[in-house]
Structures are given as structure tokens and as C-alpha cells.
Amino acid sequence: MQGSALIVFLALFVLVTVLGFIAAHWRKADLNQLHEWGLGGRRFGTWITWFLLGGDVYTAYTFVAVPALIFGAGAIGFFAVPYTIIIFPLVFVVLPRLWYVAHRHNYVTGADFVRGRYGSPLLGLIVAITGILATMPYIALQLVGIEVVIAALGFPTTGFVGDLPLIIAFVVLAAYTYTSGLRAPALIAVVKDLLIYITVITAVIVIPIELGGYAKIFAAVPAAKVLLATPPAGSFGSYSAFASLALGSALALFIYPHVLTGTLAADKPKTLVRNMAFLPAYTFALGLIALLGFMAIASGVDKLPEYAAYFKHYSNNFAVPALFLHSFPGWFVGVAFAGIAIGALVPAAIMSIAAANLWTRSVYREYLRPDCSDADEARQAKLVSLVVKFGALVFVLALPTTYAINLQLLGGIWIIQTLPALLFGLYTRWFHRYALAAGWLVGMTLGTWLEVGLGFKGAVYPLHLFGFTIPCFIALLTLVVNIAVSVVLTWVFAALRIGTGEDQTVPADYHRATV
Numbered sequence: 001m002q003g004s005a006l007i008v009f010l011a012l013f014v015l016v017t018v019l020g021f022i023a024a025h026w027r028k029a030d031l032n033q034l035h036e037w038g039l040g041g042r043r044f045g046t047w048i049t050w051f052l053l054g055g056d057v058y059t060a061y062t063f064v065a066v067p068a069l070i071f072g073a074g075a076i077g078f079f080a081v082p083y084t085i086i087i088f089p090l091v092f093v094v095l096p097r098l099w100y101v102a103h104r105h106n107y108v109t110g111a112d113f114v115r116g117r118y119g120s121p122l123l124g125l126i127v128a129i130t131g132i133l134a135t136m137p138y139i140a141l142q143l144v145g146i147e148v149v150i151a152a153l154g155f156p157t158t159g160f161v162g163d164l165p166l167i168i169a170f171v172v173l174a175a176y177t178y179t180s181g182l183r184a185p186a187l188i189a190v191v192k193d194l195l196i197y198i199t200v201i202t203a204v205i206v207i208p209i210e211l212g213g214y215a216k217i218f219a220a221v222p223a224a225k226v227l228l229a230t231p232p233a234g235s236f237g238s239y240s241a242f243a244s245l246a247l248g249s250a251l252a253l254f255i256y257p258h259v260l261t262g263t264l265a266a267d268k269p270k271t272l273v274r275n276m277a278f279l280p281a282y283t284f285a286l287g288l289i290a291l292l293g294f295m296a297i298a299s300g301v302d303k304l305p306e307y308a309a310y311f312k313h314y315s316n317n318f319a320v321p322a323l324f325l326h327s328f329p330g331w332f333v334g335v336a337f338a339g340i341a342i343g344a345l346v347p348a349a350i351m352s353i354a355a356a357n358l359w360t361r362s363v364y365r366e367y368l369r370p371d372c373s374d375a376d377e378a379r380q381a382k383l384v385s386l387v388v389k390f391g392a393l394v395f396v397l398a399l400p401t402t403y404a405i406n407l408q409l410l411g412g413i414w415i416i417q418t419l420p421a422l423l424f425g426l427y428t429r430w431f432h433r434y435a436l437a438a439g440w441l442v443g444m445t446l447g448t449w450l451e452v453g454l455g456f457k458g459a460v461y462p463l464h465l466f467g468f469t470i471p472c473f474i475a476l477l478t479l480v481v482n483i484a485v486s487v488v489l490t491w492v493f494a495a496l497r498i499g500t501g502e503d504q505t506v507p508a509d510y511h512r513a514t515v
Contacts, residue, residue, distance in 0.1 A: 002154050002325070008334025009153060009341070012195070013169070016188045016342050020176030023183040032375040034108055037181035037382065038357045040265045042103065046274045048186050049266045052350070053275060054282050055189035056262045057084070057253065060145030060344030063196070063289060068316040070293025071302075074225025076238060078290055079245040084283040086250035092276035095254065096269035097426050101509045109354070110260045110422050111362045117425040118433040119501025121366050126440055127418045128362030131257040132388075134415035135355045137407035138256070139392040142344035142351075143170070147396065148314050149337040152321035157313050163397050169345070174389050177349045178382050182265055185349040192346050195339030197285060203336075204288045207295050207327050220298035235469035241460045248476035252416040255423070257354035258347060296323045348389065356385040409459045413447035416475045420486050426510070433501050435489035443482030450474050 024031065031037045044052060062080070069077035098113060107113045111131065115124025147166055156162035176184045208214050218226060231237025253259060266272050296302070301322035302311050310318045324336045360381040365372055372380070421436045450461050451474055461477060463470045493500075 002152070002330055002333060004330030005334035005337060006153050008331050009149075009338045012191075012335070012338035013341065016191055016345070017172050017176065019187050019191065020172075020184040021179060023176070023180040023187040026180075026183055026187060031181055032378045034357065034360065034374065034378045034381055035106065037378050038108060038353050039261065040182040040186060042265060043267050044186060044265045044271070045267055046271050046278075048190075049262070049271050050275050050278050051189040051193050052182075052186045052262045052265065053259070053279060054193055055185060055343070055346035056258050056350055057087075057279075058196070058282050058286060058343070059347040060142055060340045060342075062286070063340050063343055064145045064148055064317050064320055065141075066286065066290050067293035067296065067320050068318075070225075070290055071296045071319040072316040074222075075228050076242055076245075077293060079242050079249070081283060081287050081290060083246040083249040083253070084286055085280065086246060087254055088276045088279055088283075090250060091254050091263075092273060094423060094426060095260075095263045096272045097510060098260070098422075099264060099266060099269050099272060101426070101505055102264050104509050105504060108264065108361055109257065109357050110255065110418070111358055114418075114421045114425060115362065115366075116504035117429070118421070118436070119503055120433040120437075121362075123421060123433050123437055124362050125366065126437060127421060128358040130414050130418050130440070130444075131358050132355045134411035135257055135351050136388065136392060136395075137411050138258075139348050139351045139355075139388065140395045141408050142348040143392060143396040144317070145344045146341050148317050148321055149340050151310060151314065152318070152325060153337060157310070166397070167393065169341070170348075170389055170393050173345050173349060174386050177352060177385055177389070181382075182261065182350065182353055185346045185353075186265070188342060188349075189346045192339065192342040195335060196343060199336040199339045200285050200288050202332070203292060203295075203324070203327075207292075207299070207323070210327055211295065211298050217294055217298040221294050222297075225294075225297070234467065235471070237469075237471065241471040241473070244471075244473035244476045245460065248416065248473035248479070249412065251419060251479065252412045252475055255419055256415055257358055258351040261350055261354040261357065292320055292323060296320065299323060299326060301326050348392070352385040352388045352392075353381075355388045356381040356383075359384045409456060410448060410451055412459065413451060413475045413478060414444060416479050417443035417447070417482055419479060420483055429500075429503055430490065431486055432490040432493040432498070434498065435486045435493055438489050439482040439484075439486035442485045443478040446481055447474055447478040450478070 027041065027043060029036045029041050035042060066077060066080050098110070101107065102113055105116055107116065109128065111124045111128035114127045115121055143166060146169060150165045151157045151162070155165055208217060211217055228238040228242055231239055263272060296319040301307055301319065304326070307318065307322045310322065321337070324333050328336070360377055364380050365377055369376065417440045420431065420439060424431055451459065454461065459474050460471045461474050463472045463477060
């Protein structure tokens with residue numbers, strides 16, 4: 001048991017727990033209104049939005065998994081850095097526009113917008129269910145991040161005693177999320193980001209000094225891991241895999257329900273525009289976090305006998321915890337591990353709220369209780385947020401970690417299939433609602449089939465085209481097919497004069513959002 005690390009870890013955990021409950025009284029409002037509980041009343045300014053979106057995008061699993069991927073696979077893992085560069089210009093253009101329309105029509109989710117734009121409850125339901133399915137394994141992966149650091153603190157890796165800290169953490173999370181809604185993760189995100197920045201900046205200074213400098217670190221990394229492998233003849237090899245992973249991940253990330261929830265919680269479009277200028281600071285931090293993978297290789301922590309059992313149980317995901325245990329005194333390890341654990345609680349809370357909003361608006365209110373009051377709607381969302389967190393907890397405790405990772409691979413493939421309805425709908429009403437639904441179905445089916453065909457051993461499919469082999473991220477490949485089907489069937493349905501549905505929005509809703 002890491003005594004001093006555990007004391008610091010618990011102290012910081014208690015601090016964020018108190019903040020979580022205090023958040024119910026921060027900018028006090030009627031939390032029996034869904035937009036107040038689930039979107040913070042749409043009143044978060046520039047700095048709170050910055051911390052909230054940062055907590056949304058840069059999760060505990062990012063802190064653990066990105067260095068772990070680089071530790072195991074090398075340079076291909078750096079695709080996470082350019083994809084967070086690509087996303088901010090995209091979000092700069094798109095999401096202020098969505099905020100403007102959602103604010104005018106009291107839309108709480110992306111599915112709300114799709115339902116109103118195309119006059120199609122079915123299409124709204126499709127987007128909502130896809131969002132919930134893609135979010136559930138994402139929450140489970142946050143639990144995996146907490147599970148790893150709890151084990152590193154010295155708790156057993158199996159049995160009830162090993163599970164108990166994780167259960168306690170999520171009971172506390174469920175309690176303050178139920179009480180405070182989105183205000184809780186927004187407030188806690190400030191503490192989380194400060195801890196992460198302190199940890200990362202210290203790590204990239206202290207660890208290289210201990211290892212003799214960056215030159216020695218890179219010299220210790222096998223040459224095959226430092227650079228992408230040169231493609232063989234007739235193939236784009238790792239180059240197209242890297243590029244498609246970066247682009248596809250960027251397109252998928254900004255339409256995840258938790259990212260849209262953080263976006264719609266902003267107080268005005270200008271807040272989002274400013275954030276797109278500030279948020280690349282997180283990309284810089286991510287680049288530094290990625291380097292921890294190479295530092296773990298150079299330090300040889302996987303060869304130390306005291307960590308052998310942990311690497312066997314958690315594989316490369318234990319690289320970062322082992323590196324910190326090996327390099328820092330116990331009290332600082334407690335700070336770092338608290339940053340990782342809190343970095344799991346923040347996105348997990350936002351994700352559960354986002355999933356609850358989707359269920360409540362697109363299923364409960366649309367199909368089960370159309371006449372429900374605003375208070376009933378908020379109550380349903382609170383209950384569903386508990387169910388979602390409990391489901392993720394059971395999933396992680398009852399099933400092997402690989403199940404959560406496999407489903408997360410599918411989650412990225414699934415969520416990108418909702419992009420045409422959401423993104424194109426912000427700029428044109430040309431697409432037919434049935435064509436978008438058909439494109440979604442084809443993309444979902446093809447993506448799932450390709451991923452299962454790979455045996456969940458990755459998300460890059462070797463596409464054979466014109467005599468070339470083009471390794472491509474399945475999500476990006478199926479998105480192209482989805483769009484092609486949507487375009488062709490839109491022409492067909494237009495020729496058949498099949499009704500397009502009534503658009504609840506008007507051209508004035510798409511006024512330049514940054515004005």
C-alpha cells in the first residue's frame with residue numbers, strides 16, 4: 001500500500017466531492033428544469049466552458065491510454081495529437097451555429113436539433129439511441145482509468161476488496177451528479193485540470209533529468225517505434241492509417257453527446273469561439289502526455305519485478321502509473337493519481353448527463369410521456385443518469401476490460417454515422433430524412449461487420465482499391481459510404497415526391513452565430 005500517496009489521493013478526492021455537492025448552490029437555479037440540471041442553465045462563461053470542454057475531451061483514459069499505445073505500438077499512437085488540432089477549426093465553424101439554433105428552440109441535445117430540422121421523431125430517435133450506445137462504453141473506460149490507479153495505490157486487483165474503492169467512487173459521483181447536475185463536473189473540472197497540468201509539466205521536466213535527457217530517452221526507444229514504418233510497395237501502410245485515424249477521430253469526437261452537452265452549456269456563441277482559440281493549450285499538454293510513453297520505455301518499468309503482476313493484469317495501461325511510482329515520491333504520486341481519477345469522474349459525469357438528456361427528450365418525452373411536465377422531465381433525466389452510471393459500473397466489474405475497449409472501438413464507428421444528419425442539417429435542408437436514416441443504417445451495419453471481422457484487434461481496415469492497399473480507419477470509411485447512400489437516396493426520394501417533413505427551424509435561426 002502506497003501510504004503517503006493514498007493520503008494525498010483521498011484528501012483531493014474528498015475536496016472534489018465537497019465541490020460536487022456545493023455546486024448545487026453555485027449560480028443557484030431551479031434544478032427541476034432539464035436545461036438547468038442538464039445544461040447548467042446555458043450560463044457558463046469562457047473560463048468555465050474552457051475547463052468543462054477540456055474535461056470532456058481529455059479524459060482519464062486519454063491520460064492512461066495514449067501513452068500506453070505509444071509505449072506498446074510506438075509513433076502510430078501520436079495520431080491523437082493531430083486529431084485534437086483538426087477538431088478545433090471544425091468546432092469553431094460548426095458548434096456556435098448549433099448553439100444559436102438550439103438556444104432559439106430550447107433544444108437540449110443534438111438529437112433535438114435533428115428531430116426539429118427534419119421534422120422526424122424517428123431520425124431524432126436514431127441519433128439519440130446511437131449517442132447512448134456510443135457513450136456507455138466511454139463511461140466504462142473512465143472506470144478502467146480509475147481502476148488502474150486504485151491498483152497502483154496498492155489495493156488488490158481482484159475480489160470485493162479491490163472493487164470496493166471503485167464502487168465508493170461511483171456512488172459518490174452518482175450522488176453529486178444527481179444533486180447538482182452539470183454544475184458539479186463544471187466546477188470539479190477546474191481542480192482536475194490544475195492537477196493534470198501540474199503533473200504533466202513536472203513529469204516532462206523531472207523524468208528526463210532522471211533519465212539523462214531527451215536525447216537518451218529517444219535513443220532508448222526502438223527505432224521501429226520512433227517513426228511510422230515506411231509503407232511497402234503497393235500500400236499506403238501506416239501513413240494512411242495514421243491520417244485516417246486522425247481525421248476520423250476528429251469528426252467523431254465533436255458529435256459525441258458529452259461534447260455537445262458541454263457546448264450547449266455555454267452562455268453565448270462568442271464563448272465557444274474564444275474557447276476554440278484557447279483549447280489548443282490542451283493539445284500541447286496531450287503532446288507532452290504522449291511522450292510519457294517513450295519515457296516509460298526508456299525507464300524500463302515493464303521489466304521491474306515489483307510491477308510485473310500489474311503489467312500482466314492491465315497490460316500497457318499500467319505504463320504511466322508505473323512510471324510515476326518509479327520516478328516520484330509518494331506525495332506527488334498521490335497528486336498525479338488524483339488528477340487521473342478526477343479526470344475520470346468529470347467526463348463520466350458529463351457523459352451520464354448527456355445520455356440522460358438524450359433518453360429523456362427523444363424517448364421518454366417523445367414516445368412514453370408526451371404530456372410530462374418540466375419537473376417530470378428533469379426527474380426522469382436524474383434517474384436515468386443513475387442507471388447509466390450503475391450500468392457502466394456493473395459492466396466493468398462483471399466483464400473483462402477488453403469488452404469495454406472493444407465496445408469503445410465500435411462506439412467511435414457508430415457515433416460518426418450521425419454526423420451527416422447533424423452537420424449537414426446545420427447548413428442545408430437538401431437531404432431527405434429517410435435517406436439519412438438509410439445511410440445511418442448502412443454505415444452502422446457495415447462498420448460493425450468490419451470491426452467484428454477484424455476480431456476487435458484494431459479499427460484500421462485494409463481497403464483494397466485500384467491495385468493499392470489503403471489501411472483506413474473504419475469510422476471514416478463507413479462515413480463515406482453513409483454519405484454516398486444518403487445522397488443517392490435523397491435524389492430517389494425527391495424524384496418519387498416523398499414528403500420531406502416539416503422543418504421547425506427558419507432561415508433566421510442560422511444567422512451568423514458569432515455576431
